[in-house]
Amino acid sequence: MRDIKTHRGRPKAFDEIEALTAAMQYFWEHGYDATSVDDLLKVMGIKKSSFYATFKSKEALFSRALQLYREYSLAFLREYHKEHGAKQTMLMLVDSTIEELEKSGNVRGCLLMNSGKECYGRYENLSRQVGREFTYLFALFVELIAEAKEKGEIHNPKTPQEIALFYINALNGLVVTIRAGVEKALIEELSQEIKEILE
Amino acid sequence: MRDIKTHRGRPKAFDEIEALTAAMQYFWEHGYDATSVDDLLKVMGIKKSSFYATFKSKEALFSRALQLYREYSLAFLREYHKEHGAKQTMLMLVDSTIEELEKSGNVRGCLLMNSGKECYGRYENLSRQVGREFTYLFALFVELIAEAKEKGEIHNPKTPQEIALFYINALNGLVVTIRAGVEKALIEELSQEIKEILE
DNA sequence: GACATTTTGTACCGATTGGTATATAATTTG
DNA sequence: CAAATTATATACCAATCGGTACAAAATGTC
Numbered sequence: 004m005r006d007i008k009t010h011r012g013r014p015k016a017f018d019e020i021e022a023l024t025a026a027m028q029y030f031w032e033h034g035y036d037a038t039s040v041d042d043l044l045k046v047m048g049i050k051k052s053s054f055y056a057t058f059k060s061k062e063a064l065f066s067r068a069l070q071l072y073r074e075y076s077l078a079f080l081r082e083y084h085k086e087h088g089a090k091q092t093m094l095m096l097v098d099s100t101i102e103e104l105e106k107s108g109n110v111r112g113c114l115l116m117n118s119g120k121e122c123y124g125r126y127e128n129l130s131r132q133v134g135r136e137f138t139y140l141f142a143l144f145v146e147l148i149a150e151a152k153e154k155g156e157i158h159n160p161k162t163p164q165e166i167a168l169f170y171i172n173a174l175n176g177l178v179v180t181i182r183a184g185v186e187k188a189l190i191e192e193l194s195q196e197i198k199e200i201l202e
Numbered sequence: 203m204r205d206i207k208t209h210r211g212r213p214k215a216f217d218e219i220e221a222l223t224a225a226m227q228y229f230w231e232h233g234y235d236a237t238s239v240d241d242l243l244k245v246m247g248i249k250k251s252s253f254y255a256t257f258k259s260k261e262a263l264f265s266r267a268l269q270l271y272r273e274y275s276l277a278f279l280r281e282y283h284k285e286h287g288a289k290q291t292m293l294m295l296v297d298s299t300i301e302e303l304e305k306s307g308n309v310r311g312c313l314l315m316n317s318g319k320e321c322y323g324r325y326e327n328l329s330r331q332v333g334r335e336f337t338y339l340f341a342l343f344v345e346l347i348a349e350a351k352e353k354g355e356i357h358n359p360k361t362p363q364e365i366a367l368f369y370i371n372a373l374n375g376l377v378v379t380i381r382a383g384v385e386k387a388l389i390e391e392l393s394q395e396i397k398e399i400l401e
Numbered sequence: 402g403a404c405a406t407t408t409t410g411t412a413c414c415g416a417t418t419g420g421t422a423t424a425t426a427a428t429t430t431g
Numbered sequence: 432c433a434a435a436t437t438a439t440a441t442a443c444c445a446a447t448c449g450g451t452a453c454a455a456a457a458t459g460t461c
Contacts, residue, residue: 012437013427036235037324040419051420052439061419109323119382120319124308125236134383141384161395168379168388169372169395175382176375180367183318183374184333185340189367196360196368211407212457239449250450251409260449 019057022047027068027075031114035065035121035129065118066132072114073136080143090151093144094198096174101194104181112178115140144171148201157201166200173197218256221246226267226274230313234264234320234328264317265331271313272335279342289350292343293397295373300393303380311377314339343370347400356400365399372396 029046030038040061044054058064084092104110111117115137122129148170149163159166177197181190228245229237239260243253257263283291303309310316314336321328347369348362358365376396380389 010437011429011435013439015438016427039417041417050438050440052441055420056438116378116382117319120316120378123381130381130383137382137384164388165391165395168384168392172375172379172392172396173368173372174375175378176371176373179315179319179374179378180371182322183315183336184329185336185367189363192364193367193371196364197371209407210405210459212409214408215457238447240447249408249410251411251452254450255408 015053015057017047017049017053022049022057023064023067023071026064027071027114030065030068031072031111031117034117035126062126062129066129069115069118069129069132069136073139076113076140077143080140080147084147088151088156089147089154090156090201093147093151093170093201097177097194097197100174100177100181101191104190110178110181113175116175116178141167141171151201159200159202170197170200173200214252214256216246216248216252221248221256222263222266222270225263226270226313229264229267230271230310230316233316234325261325261328265328268314268317268328268331268335272338275312275339276342279339279346283346287350287355288346288353289355289400292346292350292369292400296376296393296396299373299376299380300390303389309377309380312374315374315377340366340370350400358399358401369396369399372399 025046025048026043029043033042038061040051040054043061043064044051047054049057054064058067080092083095087095100110100112115133118129119133119137122133124130144167145163148157148167151157152159152163152166157166161169174197177190177193180193185193224245224247225242228241232241237260239250239253242260242263243250246253248256253263257266279291282294286294299309299311314332317328318332318336321332323329343366344362347356347366350356351358351362351365356365360368373396376389376393379392384392
């Protein structure tokens with residue numbers, strides 16, 4: 004039994020979770036390839052030696068960022084669910100995308116989905132991890148839809164799984180369609196159509 | 203009036219359109235950033251000097267590839283329309299994606315949509331071009347839906363533009379959802395749901 | 402054949418990529 | 432205080448990035 008609290012040697016001068024969170028945000032904004040290690044060092048506020056000593060490699064760091072993103076997202080969605088209910092939580096996913104677009108002119112999308120596209124066929128480990136992380140989120144979406152159906156807030160006759168998949172798929176498309184440069188009026192229209200899936 | 207047929211100097215040893223087409227295919231498969239100039243040289247079968255003399259830069263070449271892709275796509279869709287009709291042409295977009303997935307385990311998606319996502323906020327000229335090229339394709343989709351509606355093949359009460367946007371959006375999502383690693387059974391299910399938009 | 406023109410082959414460029422080596426600084430343990 | 436341990440700072444690495452320089456090769460014109 005060793006004393007797990009005691010560190011020998013020089014103590015870390017930064018908070019590992021803080022640095023990881025900053026990296027996750029940067030990855031989210033710029034994607035994996037477009038993020039260089041030097042970019043990460045700046046935003047994490049650490050030096051290269053600390054980076055590699057703590058996180059081992061860019062890919063290993065990204066892997067942890069994916070996991071952290073899923074954990075944050077799950078936590079946030081559960082909290083939002085408590086406050087606003089199941090159906091409103093699902094609708095919020097579209098609304099917040101449109102809000103982000105209007106406020107910043109930009110739309111980041113979901114880090115997992117973005118990474119799925121980027122890593123597919125190029126970084127197999129990351130690609131498989133994206134699949135695993137997404138399962139957690141998808142399971143929650145199915146639960147939320149099921150709950151909303153039981154409450155009679157959703158009249159769509161399909162199964163919760165079918166509805167969730169179709170809705171999330173449309174949400175994935177929304178990010179792509181926005182970035183393809185489709186004009187704002189059409190995007191507004193489209194976002195309404197997507198939300199109608201949950202009627 | 204100068205003689206346009208006569209070239210002075212050493213003649214080109216390669217076909218410009220063939221080389222451009224090969225580049226387009228490679229970009230389609232790998233994306234813009236993940237394609238290096240050296241990759242392009244190999245697949246185009248030319249040397250660096252010829253590359254820069256003919257196409258000026260990687261970005262300029264990509265711009266031409268985007269245009270070529272749109273031209274090819276329009277021509278192919280119009281041909282398919284003649285042979286199989288409007289509704290079937292739209293349905294084929296989903297079917298061919300699933301076929302590609304089953305045959306190759308891969309799915310390239312639409313070069314324009316992929317590029318929209320990749321270039322958004324990073325390569326402004328390319329980003330704007332994606333928007334312009336997509337308008338051509340989208341106009342055709344709206345025409346096809348309108349025709350199918352007139353023939354009574356589509357009963358969806360929304361306008362052709364709304365249907366086209368919603369359907370294409372779902373198709374964009376399908377590529378993302380596939381690459382996110384969602385299991386095959388769910389993807390089959392999803393593709394059916396997407397095609398039902400056109401009922 | 403001489404000359405102008407254009408393409409091609411090769412060597413090279415500075416910048417950036419992800420990652421290492423190594424020496425020094427800061428801490429706990431004895 | 433000395434030794435062991437861990438973290439940090441800096442310099443460095445080969446490989447790759449997109450792009451350029453320049454001389455040689457191939458053609459039409461005169």
